[in-house]
Amino acid sequence: MNRNEVNAEVLSLEKRRNLKRNTLPALTMAGPVTFWMMVFVLLPLVYVIVISFMKRDAFGGIEYDFTVANYLEILQPVYLKVIWKSMKLAFLTTAICILIGYPLAYYIARKPSKVAAKLLMLVMIPFWTNTLVRLYSINLIGQPNGFLSNFLMNIGIIAKPLDILYSDGIVVVGLLISMLPFAILPLYASIEKLDKAYLEASSDLGAKPAVTFCRITIPLTFPGIVASIILVFIPSLGMYYVPEALGGGKVMLIGSLIRNQFLVTKNWPFGASLSILLVLITLVMLWLYTRIARLDDMEVF
Amino acid sequence: MDGHAEYIVSLVDVDKFFGSNHVIRKFNLNVRQGEFLTLLGPSGCGKTTILRMIAGFEDSTSGMIKVQGERVEDKEAFERDVNTVFQSYALFPHMTVFDNIAYGLSVKKVPKSEIRERVKEMLELVQLMGFEGRKPDMMSGGQKQRVAIARALINRPKVLLLDEPLGALDLKLRKQMQIELKRLQKKLNITFVYVTHDQEEAMTMSDRIAVLNGGVLEQLDTPDQVYKFPKTKFVADFIGESNLFDGTLEVISDETARVAGDAGEMMIECCPVEPGEELTVCVRPEVMKYSKTPVDGFTLSGIIKNMIFVGSQYRTLIVMDNGYEVKVNRVKPDKDVKEGDRVFLYWDLDDAVAICDRK
Ligand SMILES: Nc1ncnc2c1ncn2[C@@H]1O[C@H](COP(=O)(O)OP(=O)(O)OP(=O)(O)O)[C@@H](O)[C@H]1O
Numbered sequence: 001m002n003r004n005e006v007n008a009e010v011l012s013l014e015k016r017r018n019l020k021r022n023t024l025p026a027l028t029m030a031g032p033v034t035f036w037m038m039v040f041v042l043l044p045l046v047y048v049i050v051i052s053f054m055k056r057d058a059f060g061g062i063e064y065d066f067t068v069a070n071y072l073e074i075l076q077p078v079y080l081k082v083i084w085k086s087m088k089l090a091f092l093t094t095a096i097c098i099l100i101g102y103p104l105a106y107y108i109a110r111k112p113s114k115v116a117a118k119l120l121m122l123v124m125i126p127f128w129t130n131t132l133v134r135l136y137s138i139n140l141i142g143q144p145n146g147f148l149s150n151f152l153m154n155i156g157i158i159a160k161p162l163d164i165l166y167s168d169g170i171v172v173v174g175l176l177i178s179m180l181p182f183a184i185l186p187l188y189a190s191i192e193k194l195d196k197a198y199l200e201a202s203s204d205l206g207a208k209p210a211v212t213f214c215r216i217t218i219p220l221t222f223p224g225i226v227a228s229i230i231l232v233f234i235p236s237l238g239m240y241y242v243p244e245a246l247g248g249g250k251v252m253l254i255g256s257l258i259r260n261q262f263l264v265t266k267n268w269p270f271g272a273s274l275s276i277l278l279v280l281i282t283l284v285m286l287w288l289y290t291r292i293a294r295l296d297d298m299e300v301f
Numbered sequence: 302m303d304g305h306a307e308y309i310v311s312l313v314d315v316d317k318f319f320g321s322n323h324v325i326r327k328f329n330l331n332v333r334q335g336e337f338l339t340l341l342g343p344s345g346c347g348k349t350t351i352l353r354m355i356a357g358f359e360d361s362t363s364g365m366i367k368v369q370g371e372r373v374e375d376k377e378a379f380e381r382d383v384n385t386v387f388q389s390y391a392l393f394p395h396m397t398v399f400d401n402i403a404y405g406l407s408v409k410k411v412p413k414s415e416i417r418e419r420v421k422e423m424l425e426l427v428q429l430m431g432f433e434g435r436k437p438d439m440m441s442g443g444q445k446q447r448v449a450i451a452r453a454l455i456n457r458p459k460v461l462l463l464d465e466p467l468g469a470l471d472l473k474l475r476k477q478m479q480i481e482l483k484r485l486q487k488k489l490n491i492t493f494v495y496v497t498h499d500q501e502e503a504m505t506m507s508d509r510i511a512v513l514n515g516g517v518l519e520q521l522d523t524p525d526q527v528y529k530f531p532k533t534k535f536v537a538d539f540i541g542e543s544n545l546f547d548g549t550l551e552v553i554s555d556e557t558a559r560v561a562g563d564a565g566e567m568m569i570e571c572c573p574v575e576p577g578e579e580l581t582v583c584v585r586p587e588v589m590k591y592s593k594t595p596v597d598g599f600t601l602s603g604i605i606k607n608m609i610f611v612g613s614q615y616r617t618l619i620v621m622d623n624g625y626e627v628k629v630n631r632v633k634p635d636k637d638v639k640e641g642d643r644v645f646l647y648w649d650l651d652d653a654v655a656i657c658d659r660k
């Protein structure tokens with residue numbers, strides 16, 4: 001085959017891809033959705049942005065006077081500490097979610113599709129019970145005189161009653177339990193799509209299973225991993241009812257901080273600036289995701 | 302050296318079940334060092350399954366599989382000295398052509414400089430210099446095919462398994478790749494076990510052909526022998542075209558034998574069959590003859606149904622009284638007869654093959 005033919009072929013390949021990426025018809029179809037998104041997402045967001053640059057008046061209202069003080073206030077050590085801790089716990093939650101979720105998703109994805117559907121159901125079922133009920137049941141189990149503590153004391157593993165309630169640890173457990181399905185679903189989707197022939201080819205060429213896993217399975221399911229990370233990390237970061245239910249007042253995270261600004265201390269502008277910070281973090285992560293997804297040219301959703 | 306060392310791959314009494322589905326039945330196959338052996342058979346006859354058992358992707362239910370005289374049933378795919386070219390190519394989409402080809406070496410921790418050297422060698426071999434930076438999805442089918450072959454060859458395997466490697470290519474490219482593959486195989490002196498359901502491909506490329514049907518090995522022979530002396534009715538029918546007449550052997554004289562079938566009597570050369578035994582006479586369309594008057598020893602006759610030009614030759618269809626359609630191929634059209642004429646069939650005795658297909 002000569003060079004020209006090759007080039008023509010590649011060109012037509014490229015053209016076809018561009019056609020696929022043609023977004024105009026998609027936009028028209030999405031018109032109504034776009035409208036509602038404007039009304040219910042964009043407008044409120046703009047409002048929040050606006051008040052984040054306003055002052056708080058003496059009665060907890062808003063004084064329409066431009067200032068960047070709210071953003072500077074975030075830089076105070078006490079708030080930076082809260083943000084840092086939120087990031088740390090969200091990161092921990094995400095990492096554990098992926099570590100538990102990946103093998104689980106892998107296991108489910110390798111089952112015949114009927115069995116897989118049932119297993120996925122099992123993953124989902126707990127999430128149809130009310131979140132608060134679930135969180136308070138963990139709270140009960142974690143009480144110093146609760147079931148777990150008594151049990152461990154009775155079989156002699158611990159001497160003193162458990163002191164895990166209102167700790168970072170139990171907050172992470174709560175986050176994990178709330179977020180795990182969001183980790184599993186995109187992972188499942190990408191692992192399920194992975195063609196077994198790639199794994200066989202790798203093994204055929206002499207790669208041990210661990211090598212195949214690192215060099216083929218992980219890279220080819222990477223978009224799923226990133227999607228999972230985003231779906232877990234972002235909500236974990238802003239979650240306020242989990243630290244509320246399990247951390248008591250002791251574990252202060254950014255979500256609770258924002259809530260307090262709006263509902264307790266009535267400092268709406270500061271709450272707004274914290275919210276915008278969260279939105280920015282989210283945007284950065286989504287941007288990273290689109291970069292990675294495009295790199296591999298695979299779509300998870 | 303034991304007597305079997307010349308066989309690079311051996312399958313001994315191999316059986317394979319998928320659940321209750323008996324896919325491979327008592328399969329015996331010996332592949333010689335350096336040969337181009339083709340597994341040929343209709344869809345679903347078990348060709349892929351046999352390759353996968355040799356490669357180590359599928360366990361045999363029973364029987365023995367040897368590579369270079371060593372049993373491999375307990376070895377994982379990554380421990381076996383065979384490599385595979387997959388029908389779907391299975392090129393790693395996240396790696397460049399270079400990384401794809403280098404994969405087999407890099408998982409063995411071969412030094413970088415040597416890898417570069419050998420990948421370059423491979424790229425030259427499959428004529429893809431300059432493509433090393435491309436991702437597979439920016440390449441055409443034929444190019445992907447070459448990458449897949451280079452990737453499988455870089456480990457210098459003793460045996461290369463190819464599962465319909467040209468199946469996805471168009472006819473022209475396919476012919477070209479057939480020649481290239483054959484050239485490669487000769488040049489590298491690697492044993493090829495090749496799967497196809499295209500008999501022409503099998504005929505032109507192979508040193509030997511194993512014809513499979515329903516998980517059973519019907520015949521293993523050179524293309525020439527498989528065509529000229531089919532051992533079973535299936536092979537006679539599957540490889541090329543043939544006219545088959547069932548009958549019973551009646552009388553044997555010194556050199557000839559008479560066969561009585563329900564369509565009439567016919568003559569063949571002597572064959573190792575006792576009088577009274579059943580057999581099938583196979584006559585290829587290009588050696589089938591007919592005349593307007595009966596021929597000594599033959600009582601087969603039929604009506605000419607049509608005569609058509611099929612590209613390279615003229616094909617005459619003759620319907621026998623029992624409804625069987627006899628095909629006759631000629632290079633030149635026959636002006637002496639026309640549709641609707643009754644003709645008598647015969648052949649030169651050495652053109653007929655007796656098939657004793659006891660099943
Ligand atoms: N993983 C499997 N599970 C169950 N049955 C299978 C499996 N793989 C193959 N089979 C069955 O085994 C038989 C042989 O399949 P195989 O793929 O070896 O055929 P093939 O000769 O390669 O056919 P083709 O020319 O269509 O590729 C078929 O009946 C098929 O349905």
Ligand SMILES: [Mg+2]
Nearest residue numbers: 348349350464
């Ligand atoms: Mg097959």
